Each structure stands twice: as structure tokens, then as C-alpha cells.
Amino acid sequence: MMILGWKKRYSEILKEFKYNEKMDNESAIILNSILKKSDINKKIMKLLKGKTVLVIGSGPSLSYAIPKLKKYKKIVKIAADSSLKPLVENGIIPDIVVTDLDGDEKVLEKIGKTKSIFVVHAHGDNLKKMEIVKKFKNCTGTTQTTPFGKIENFGGFTDGDRGVFLANHFQANKIILFGMDFGERIGKFSETKKGDRKIKLLKLKKGESLLKWLSTFTKCELFTTSKAIKGFKKISYKELDIIIT
Ligand SMILES: Nc1ncnc2c1ncn2[C@@H]1O[C@H](COP(=O)(O)OP(=O)(O)OP(=O)(O)O)[C@@H](O)[C@H]1O
Numbered sequence: 001m002m003i004l005g006w007k008k009r010y011s012e013i014l015k016e017f018k019y020n021e022k023m024d025n026e027s028a029i030i031l032n033s034i035l036k037k038s039d040i041n042k043k044i045m046k047l048l049k050g051k052t053v054l055v056i057g058s059g060p061s062l063s064y065a066i067p068k069l070k071k072y073k074k075i076v077k078i079a080a081d082s083s084l085k086p087l088v089e090n091g092i093i094p095d096i097v098v099t100d101l102d103g104d105e106k107v108l109e110k111i112g113k114t115k116s117i118f119v120v121h122a123h124g125d126n127l128k129k130m131e132i133v134k135k136f137k138n139c140t141g142t143t144q145t146t147p148f149g150k151i152e153n154f155g156g157f158t159d160g161d162r163g164v165f166l167a168n169h170f171q172a173n174k175i176i177l178f179g180m181d182f183g184e185r186i187g188k189f190s191e192t193k194k195g196d197r198k199i200k201l202l203k204l205k206k207g208e209s210l211l212k213w214l215s216t217f218t219k220c221e222l223f224t225t226s227k228a229i230k231g232f233k234k235i236s237y238k239e240l241d242i243i244i245t
């Protein structure tokens with residue numbers, strides 16, 4: 001089942017970014033054929049339902065967030081793609097990794113062998129990268145088009161905002177953002193290639209607008225330690241201890 005209103009948002013994405021729905025679907029078919037049947041959704045539900053969940057992106061504030069995140073060892077963490085490398089380098093292993101497979105492959109492979117759950121997003125521009133999924137121990141798949149088989153659609157576009165939609169779907173109690181600044185500055189940990197900057201900024205804008213949309217109907221309490229986002233309560237690192245319970 002898709003989140004109500006997603007189809008309209010996806011149509012807008014297809015138009016704005018000139019993506020091809022058939023290619024998005026093609027990629028999802030490949031991912032579905034690689035994934036093994038599993039009870040991973042049950043595992044994710046157990047991890048997230050009723051919990052405080054930290055969603056970590058690669059925005060400029062990630063550098064400041066890392067020392068704070070070290071403190072919250074037992075709190076559930078969802079890492080968006082390229083935020084994984086600096087987190088792992090600092091001894092933080094996230095419970096869930098949301099990725100469209102353009103983060104650092106060595107780190108993806110290394111953490112893929114652990115108990116971290118990988119939520120891999122198939123789209124028309126990553127179908128050639130799907131082979132790596134065979135190396136992930138705990139993995140499920142998502143699409144931005146119609147879900148089928150083992151492939152889900154929880155909503156969202158960039159890895160970071162998809163992490164938030166995931167936590168919403170699995171009924172987290174509180175969602176707190178780190179390194180999710182959006183805006184005009186691409187964080188240094190983001191794996192953006194030189195020529196892709198303009199598109200990346202448009203992607204970030206879309207991701208932020210989707211989070212604003214989500215905030216209008218989600219039952220989760222939403223907070224951010226990053227740059228302010230409408231619909232999310234902006235909190236300081238000092239306030240974290242009170243909110244994380
Ligand atoms: N200012 C920012 N710079 C970089 N990433 C950001 C920023 N603000 C929020 N993020 C979040 O961090 C996430 C992880 O960054 P990453 O560069 O791996 O993105 P991505 O979604 O893989 O993008 P793409 O696949 O289009 O390159 C993004 O998905 C985005 O949601």
C-alpha cells in the first residue's frame with residue numbers, strides 16, 4: 001500500500017527530473033529478483049514502533065552532530081547513504097541504512113555484513129548497481145513507483161527524507177533529524193560529483209518539501225537539530241536529553 005497522495009508527488013518528480021517510470025520499475029524488478037524472502041519488515045517494525053528514532057543525513061551540520069550521536073548508543077539510528085562513512089569512522093553503527101547505492105561502496109559492503117538493515121531504493125539510474133545487494137545480510141527494497149513482490153513504497157525521494165517516511169510508516173513515536181539541513185549548501189560528506197551540484201540542490205529542495213508535506217498528517221512527533229524545517233520543532237543539542245526518552 002502506498003501513502004495517500006504519493007502518486008501525485010511522484011508524477012511531479014517524474015516531470016521535474018525527467019525520470020522514466022518504466023526505468024524506475026525495471027530497476028525495482030531487478031532488485032525484487034535479488035532479494036530473498038524474509039521477515040525483515042517485522043524486524044523493522046520491532047525496531048521502530050513507538051520508539052524515538054534518529055534520522056541522520058549528510059548536511060553540513062553532520063560534523064557537529066557526530067560527537068553528540070556517540071552519546072546515544074542505544075537509541076535507534078537510521079543513516080542516509082553517504083552519512084554512513086563518517087558515522088562508521090566514528091564508531092557509530094546505524095540500525096538501518098537507507099540507500100540508493102551511491103554512497104561509499106566499501107563501507108556499504110562492510111556494514112552490509114553486520115546486523116544493520118539495508119533499505120535499498122531501486123530507481124532508473126541505479127539499476128546497474130544492484131549486484132552489491134547480494135552481499136547485504138539484512139535487506140529490503142523500495143521503489144518510488146507502484147510496489148509489488150518484496151518491493152515497498154513508504155514515500156519519500158532522497159535517502160534522508162525516505163528515512164523519515166520509513167520511520168513514519170513503521171509508527172515511530174518521535175523522529176529527530178541530524179545533518180538534515182537541506183538549503184543551498186551540500187554537506188562535505190555527500191558523495192555529489194562536481195557536475196551534479198545543480199540537480200543535487202533541486203533534489204534537496206524536493207526532499208525538504210516532502211518532509212513539510214509529511215508533517216501535515218503524520219502521527220509522529222517531529223524534531224530537528226539541523227536547520228529549521230516547517231512542521232519540525234527546532235531543538236538544540238542541550239535539549240536532546242529531555243526529548244530522547
Ligand atoms: N545540505 C545537505 N547536503 C547533503 N545532504 C543533505 C543535506 N541536507 C539533507 N541531506 C540529506 O542527506 C542525505 C544523504 O546524502 P547523500 O548525498 O547520500 O544523498 P542521496 O539521497 O544519495 O542523493 P543522490 O542519490 O541524489 O546523490 C540526502 O538524501 C538528504 O536527504
Ligand SMILES: Nc1nc2c(c(=O)[nH]1)N=C(CO)CN2
Pocket residue numbers: 019020024100123124125126144157158159203
Ligand atoms: N530515476 C531516478 N530516481 C531517483 C534518483 C535518480 O537519480 N534517478 N535519485 C533519487 C535520490 O537521490 C531518488 N530517485
Ligand SMILES: [Mg+2]
Pocket residue numbers: 081082099100101102103159
Ligand atoms: Mg544515495
